[in-house]
Amino acid sequence: MKQKPRIIIIGAGNVASHLGNRLFEKGFQILQIFSRGKEKAKRLASKINADFTTDLNEINDKADLYIFAIPDDRIGAVAMQISQKTSLKQHLFVHTSGATPSIVFQSYFPRFGVFYPLQTFSISRIANFEEIPICIDANNEKDLELLEGIAANISPKAFRISDEDRAKLHVAAVFVNNFTNHLFHIGTQILEEEGLSFEMLKPLIKETVAKLDHQKAIEMQTGPAKRGDQTTISRHLEYLQKHPVYQDLYQKLSQSIQNEELGKKKSAS
Amino acid sequence: MKQKPRIIIIGAGNVASHLGNRLFEKGFQILQIFSRGKEKAKRLASKINADFTTDLNEINDKADLYIFAIPDDRIGAVAMQISQKTSLKQHLFVHTSGATPSIVFQSYFPRFGVFYPLQTFSISRIANFEEIPICIDANNEKDLELLEGIAANISPKAFRISDEDRAKLHVAAVFVNNFTNHLFHIGTQILEEEGLSFEMLKPLIKETVAKLDHQKAIEMQTGPAKRGDQTTISRHLEYLQKHPVYQDLYQKLSQSIQNEELGKKKSAS
Numbered sequence: 001m002k003q004k005p006r007i008i009i010i011g012a013g014n015v016a017s018h019l020g021n022r023l024f025e026k027g028f029q030i031l032q033i034f035s036r037g038k039e040k041a042k043r044l045a046s047k048i049n050a051d052f053t054t055d056l057n058e059i060n061d062k063a064d065l066y067i068f069a070i071p072d073d074r075i076g077a078v079a080m081q082i083s084q085k086t087s088l089k090q091h092l093f094v095h096t097s098g099a100t101p102s103i104v105f106q107s108y109f110p111r112f113g114v115f116y117p118l119q120t121f122s123i124s125r126i127a128n129f130e131e132i133p134i135c136i137d138a139n140n141e142k143d144l145e146l147l148e149g150i151a152a153n154i155s156p157k158a159f160r161i162s163d164e165d166r167a168k169l170h171v172a173a174v175f176v177n178n179f180t181n182h183l184f185h186i187g188t189q190i191l192e193e194e195g196l197s198f199e200m201l202k203p204l205i206k207e208t209v210a211k212l213d214h215q216k217a218i219e220m221q222t223g224p225a226k227r228g229d230q231t232t233i234s235r236h237l238e239y240l241q242k243h244p245v246y247q248d249l250y251q252k253l254s255q256s257i258q259n260e261e262l263g264k265k266k267s268a269s
Numbered sequence: 270m271k272q273k274p275r276i277i278i279i280g281a282g283n284v285a286s287h288l289g290n291r292l293f294e295k296g297f298q299i300l301q302i303f304s305r306g307k308e309k310a311k312r313l314a315s316k317i318n319a320d321f322t323t324d325l326n327e328i329n330d331k332a333d334l335y336i337f338a339i340p341d342d343r344i345g346a347v348a349m350q351i352s353q354k355t356s357l358k359q360h361l362f363v364h365t366s367g368a369t370p371s372i373v374f375q376s377y378f379p380r381f382g383v384f385y386p387l388q389t390f391s392i393s394r395i396a397n398f399e400e401i402p403i404c405i406d407a408n409n410e411k412d413l414e415l416l417e418g419i420a421a422n423i424s425p426k427a428f429r430i431s432d433e434d435r436a437k438l439h440v441a442a443v444f445v446n447n448f449t450n451h452l453f454h455i456g457t458q459i460l461e462e463e464g465l466s467f468e469m470l471k472p473l474i475k476e477t478v479a480k481l482d483h484q485k486a487i488e489m490q491t492g493p494a495k496r497g498d499q500t501t502i503s504r505h506l507e508y509l510q511k512h513p514v515y516q517d518l519y520q521k522l523s524q525s526i527q528n529e530e531l532g533k534k535k536s537a538s
Contacts, residue, residue, distance in 0.1 A: 073498065099504070118469060176453055177473050185485075196441075202482075204442055204445065204446050208450055212453060231341075235368070
């Protein structure tokens, strides 16, 4: 059997840890962890039987794949530094970012791509990779196949996604994850300042999401905006006067729901 | 053992059906269903061993509780009509609306209240009442106890909630259910017009919600707005130019997330 690709991970944060653990669990050899933070690098490295370094100049040149799992705005700078080490330059470099085009690597390396796990990771939670889509891309067919092989090893859901499509996926992800979470926060705020518990809303939230498995979101839209119930909308806006930002969001989101309703009626007539 | 309260349900839609079925399942006698739509009334009545009528003047006066499960804007008018029948006037009337104050009944009946199941119901889905909070209220202690007894029979989560608190709960519910669902729709739209599948985002959505059981929403906020990543935000806004309404929402929601971050920093300093 062919040996599994040996991997080096640049980064020791959330994504680096979850991905590193999963790769290790699936039998990949993680040669080395790089992080500027020694303790973080050491901790992750010791868990997955890897070496670690805090010095970019000491990055091992024996790996088949180098995964950047660092903040988006650091990818370019770190790539530039690494590319100055000639023995590394010809290797395959990928990043795990949803928002960053793969061509961030173009000026530094001849072989590059993306290995983007589409999930929100927390240090304190176990990531279920069986459910995590991995979006991969590379600038040549052979590397694409290599990445595909690795992705298929750690998740049943591996997809080839171009830079362009990944950018759109990321915009959509911001709406359904980051913005949704912010709405949960607003709900929490409204209740907590009245001494009510957010627990009361959890069954509603869970059902809203569970329904997605059976219906499209547009078909299960309910509420005052959808019904055109101006009395309730006005009452809610009045209540939200003490939270001008939330009030504005309420108005904008209601307006957007009503636009969709108008659109549906038009396309039906 | 004391006989369980006998109930009449005004309405035969989503809430009426789910609530009627649950009450019947728990051994309550549903005397009658009223709905203007004969087929709907008949269908629900036959399932829960009740009579039905399409005529408000024929509403039975032998029940202990009359539950209005009709659109918010019809509650007042139907209450007025019913109150003209003297034999009904002294009974207990409640509605199932999150948005409507109980005092909508005040001019018509001496005994009134609310029986509000905090959930989003669909005809096609089984409602899990074990998980549904029931918010009750009444204008006198005896009726409050009666409603509490009924609520406790159909759900382990029965709460006394005043009109004022229920209004706030409802505003919060609009944010976490109606608006969240709309964000899911926006995500769907963005992906579908690019030929990408919404399925890819479902694990992310499920994890966002699963995390709520362990962390407060504010603590698990991630994304470009939270990081202050202007490069990504600008790229996303540019992409959203073809959807001005979504673009505006993106901007407003990002701004609101950044406000919270500022607030956190201020309160920490």
